[in-house]
Amino acid sequence: xxxxxxxxRNRRRVAAMPGGTRxxxxxxxKLGFPLAAIFVLGLLLALPLFNAQEFSFLLSKDSAxxxxxxxxxxxxxxxxxxSDGKPFEISAADAVQKTSDTPVVMLKTxxxxxxxxxxxxxxxxxxxxxxxxxxxxxxxxxxxxxSASGFALDSDTVQVNLRGRTVTTKKPVxxxxxxxxxxxxxxxxxxQGKRVVLEGNARLRIIPAxxxxxx
Numbered sequence: 001x002x003x004x005x006x007x008x009r010n011r012r013r014v015a016a017m018p019g020g021t022r023x024x025x026x027x028x029x030k031l032g033f034p035l036a037a038i039f040v041l042g043l044l045l046a047l048p049l050f051n052a053q054e055f056s057f058l059l060s061k062d063s064a065x066x067x068x069x070x071x072x073x074x075x076x077x078x079x080x081x082x083s084d085g086k087p088f089e090i091s092a093a094d095a096v097q098k099t100s101d102t103p104v105v106m107l108k109t110x111x112x113x114x115x116x117x118x119x120x121x122x123x124x125x126x127x128x129x130x131x132x133x134x135x136x137x138x139x140x141x142x143x144x145x146x147s148a149s150g151f152a153l154d155s156d157t158v159q160v161n162l163r164g165r166t167v168t169t170k171k172p173v174x175x176x177x178x179x180x181x182x183x184x185x186x187x188x189x190x191x192q193g194k195r196v197v198l199e200g201n202a203r204l205r206i207i208p209a210x211x212x213x214x215x
Contacts, residue, residue: 088114103132119148135162150178
């Protein structure tokens, strides 16, 4: 075996070890895909409220009564499929726009459930604000994401940019992967590019037994 081949083999062996480069790449990939559920929470809770011709809500008979606000919807629920055919269900206990001069809709008791290949992924949050001018949803925490694939995420406040298809939080974030746990001071996710960046004291703890079980 030549020295070059031996060096390449050694690099591959190191990368494949628990906590090595390969493990870190796999962890980041698995971290990114469930975050699409957070984007779905912002996108599909907000847009159906203002595109009634394209979307339909399941409303109780007394949910759309007269009110002083420009718009109020209670116990709203929307079901559909993602672009890759995965079924989802979105619900909000309350959605209110105070006046036509204020392009902000207040959302309460948010829940999104998205069916993944390995089972459902669920996102819950107590409240959120949707800015119709900027297409940005500020989801107020605690924001919790849990999936059947062994992924979980906890954060305080999450910003969903509907136009840019990004998810950002400047608050500390912690979570669980099938292969271990992670934590950071902030998180940025590019949903379209399936890329996640953990910043500020980022820690990724790989538990070898979990890594082998998930493989």
